[in-house]
Amino acid sequence: MIESIMLVDDEDLFHLVFEDACSLLDITLSLEALNSADEAEKMFKNWFENGPIKERPECVFVDLNIIGSTFDGIELIRRINFQYGDNVVIGIISSSSEVSEQSKAVQAGAQFWIVKSDEIEPRLEEFLKDYDGYKNKTATFKVYK
Amino acid sequence: MTKLKLHKETIKQLLELKKKRRINLEGNILKLIDTTGDVELKKYVDDAINEGKAKQRQRLDITKKIQSQNKELLVSQQENEELMSQLQTALDDAEKAKDAALLDLDFLQKKTQFQLIQTIVRISLTVIIGVGISTTVLYLFALSVDRDTELIGNTWSNMFGILLTNAFSIIGTIMGVKYANKDSK
Numbered sequence: 001m002i003e004s005i006m007l008v009d010d011e012d013l014f015h016l017v018f019e020d021a022c023s024l025l026d027i028t029l030s031l032e033a034l035n036s037a038d039e040a041e042k043m044f045k046n047w048f049e050n051g052p053i054k055e056r057p058e059c060v061f062v063d064l065n066i067i068g069s070t071f072d073g074i075e076l077i078r079r080i081n082f083q084y085g086d087n088v089v090i091g092i093i094s095s096s097s098e099v100s101e102q103s104k105a106v107q108a109g110a111q112f113w114i115v116k117s118d119e120i121e122p123r124l125e126e127f128l129k130d131y132d133g134y135k136n137k138t139a140t141f142k143v144y145k
Numbered sequence: 146m147t148k149l150k151l152h153k154e155t156i157k158q159l160l161e162l163k164k165k166r167r168i169n170l171e172g173n174i175l176k177l178i179d180t181t182g183d184v185e186l187k188k189y190v191d192d193a194i195n196e197g198k199a200k201q202r203q204r205l206d207i208t209k210k211i212q213s214q215n216k217e218l219l220v221s222q223q224e225n226e227e228l229m230s231q232l233q234t235a236l237d238d239a240e241k242a243k244d245a246a247l248l249d250l251d252f253l254q255k256k257t258q259f260q261l262i263q264t265i266v267r268i269s270l271t272v273i274i275g276v277g278i279s280t281t282v283l284y285l286f287a288l289s290v291d292r293d294t295e296l297i298g299n300t301w302s303n304m305f306g307i308l309l310t311n312a313f314s315i316i317g318t319i320m321g322v323k324y325a326n327k328d329s330k
Contacts, residue, residue, distance in 0.1 A: 001146075013212045020205040024198055029146070029173040118209055 004030040006057035037069035064094035081109035115145040148179035
């Protein structure tokens with residue numbers, strides 16, 4: 001089980017789907033869902049500058065296009081990895097599966113890419129099986145579709 | 146993860162609450178309760194978790210359905226916008242076709258007018274040339290038979306002057322009309 005998860009996605013309905021799927025699959029006990037990349041960045045910046053670092057989520061799922069944010073999901077991943085201390089399992093959860101975007105995400109330090117669909121649970125289950133590899137930084141980038 | 150150890154009295158109250166009012170603990174807190182050694186509490190927690198999962202499954206299905214309906218709505222909205230844009234393009238094309246047709250009609254009308262002018266001019270020139278020829282023939286005849294030619298001579302020269310003036314005036318008009326039509330194209 002993952003200690004704590006943060007979801008950054010502008011779609012409120014997906015927050016509910018993700019929350020229920022995580023609970024049904026016993027993925028985590030602590031889930032925080034945010035609507036904006038700016039809000040997530042602010043929190044990571046605060047943890048990085050003021051601490052406590054242990055309050056940071058263990059794993060972050062970021063939507064690719066976050067409507068209402070000043071930058072996209074890939075940029076958020078880049079900032080968390082390169083500006084705010086890294087050390088979290090982080091990746092994209094998006095309905096898009098564009099290869100060009102995936103390579104940009106890899107360059108920004110994304111570890112996984114989950115394609116959103118009506119059947120999200122099997123993908124999350126598969127992700128959970130690989131989770132230790134992501135945590136130890138031994139697993140390579142993988143697309144779940 | 147640290148497990149929560151509940152007091153015996155609390156467990157008793159929880160079990161009674163479930164029995165009397167069918168009220169359970171809900172959510173992830175259940176997964177943190179330590180049930181070791183207490184069969185009754187373990188059953189309570191398992192039942193509550195299963196009940197919660199059933200509710201969550203139901204909610205997840207409904208949420209997914211709403212999400213999929215929202216997506217369909219979004220797609221149909223996009224299709225509508227596309228149709229509206231196609232309609233606007235068709236309307237613009239129709240407007241352009243109408244303008245072209247009006248231009249053609251105008252050209253056709255001008256062409257008809259020009260043909261009418263041509264006919265009038267042709268008839269006028271025929272009449273002028275005919276009158277000129279017939280007067281000249283009459284004058285030549287009068288000269289050849291040695292009759293009094295003073296009256297017919299004056300008449301011929303006056304008529305010829307008038308006919309020539311009119312002929313040039315008509316030719317000038319034709320050239321003017323032709324020039325104007327050329328410009329308007």
